[in-house]
Amino acid sequence: MQTKKIPHPGWNLEYMMWMFTRLSGLAFFFLAIIGMAAALVMGARNQMDLGTLMRWTFFPNPNHVLDSNIPNVDIWANGFWQIMQMLVIFFGGTHGLNGLRVVIEDYTSRPAWQSITRLLFFVLWIFMILAAVYVILAS
């Protein structure tokens, strides 16, 4: 059978979050690789323990290497890494919260409960993003 284009069956929350889950999984992978590469450039191989390396890899915040032997952490405290942290929080947090929403919706069949659950998750998601942005900008 040859590849055949068909009209798109439509956009909805389930479809968008299904796509997002897959793309954010990939994004998280690449973000972690960038974080780890930067940590190695920073001198992680000789001047960081494994825990510190992992903290920087998955959430590249300069506070995470303050207690390491990296000589100058200040040059790593810049806008680029703040954006990286926000991307990690956005992709990771949204991916995780959506996963929790899917698990709960597996067990809820009443539309009213679904609306309440979705509203609750939306509020939680906004709060999480705002709190994370505040912590990132304040640190």
Add this chain to the structure above:
Amino acid sequence: MQVKLTIFRYDPENDKKPHFDKFTVEAEPTDRVLDLLEYIKDYKDGTLAYRRSCAHGVCGSDAMRINGVNRLACKVLVQDVGTTLKVEPILGLPVQRDLIVDMEPFFDHYKSVIPYFVGSEEMPQKEQLQSPEDRERFDDTTKCILCGACTTSCPSFWANGNYVGPAAIVNAHRFIFDSRDQAVVERLKILNDQFGVYRCHTIFNCTDACPREIQVTQAVGEVKKAIATARLD
């Protein structure tokens, strides 16, 4: 050899709640579980209720849980499941009596996905031929006998009966990938829903349960991919 069977029993007219009855029967290793049930019904307890029709793995009537796994009683040999058997009705559908469940919710989901061929509106003037390659594309999903073993092995279906279930998706797949069918987008719209393909979390219970060895999870994945990419590969 002697086979010990523990069988789920429930008679809504006489039982307040379900219970299990134990039977011991003589059997050959090559006997099928259905043969044992037939023996019990004929010689030990005529009130035992279960569905069976062709008894040769074609009609799909006798799907049941044998030692915790969905199987067709007419296809499972004693030598493959051992001499101690626990036989229960399939999960996720209301039990009507003993091993008989109400299949209506299952068939309602099946009917919801337009499980039949939709041709072009104009009456074709000649036979609609299909190449062997195009026919091969959906060959696997033509094998479904609607026994319900896949859908009733799915935890998403146990958790939420609104989910259409793998059997309905398999039967939609059979027509979605048919090069002659004209209702592909309608079917994909039905399955692009909260209770469509997105309740499938690819745990493969359905593939393990299918007595026809259909690659059910793969079929569900192909439908997901068709929705995501708006392409039929």
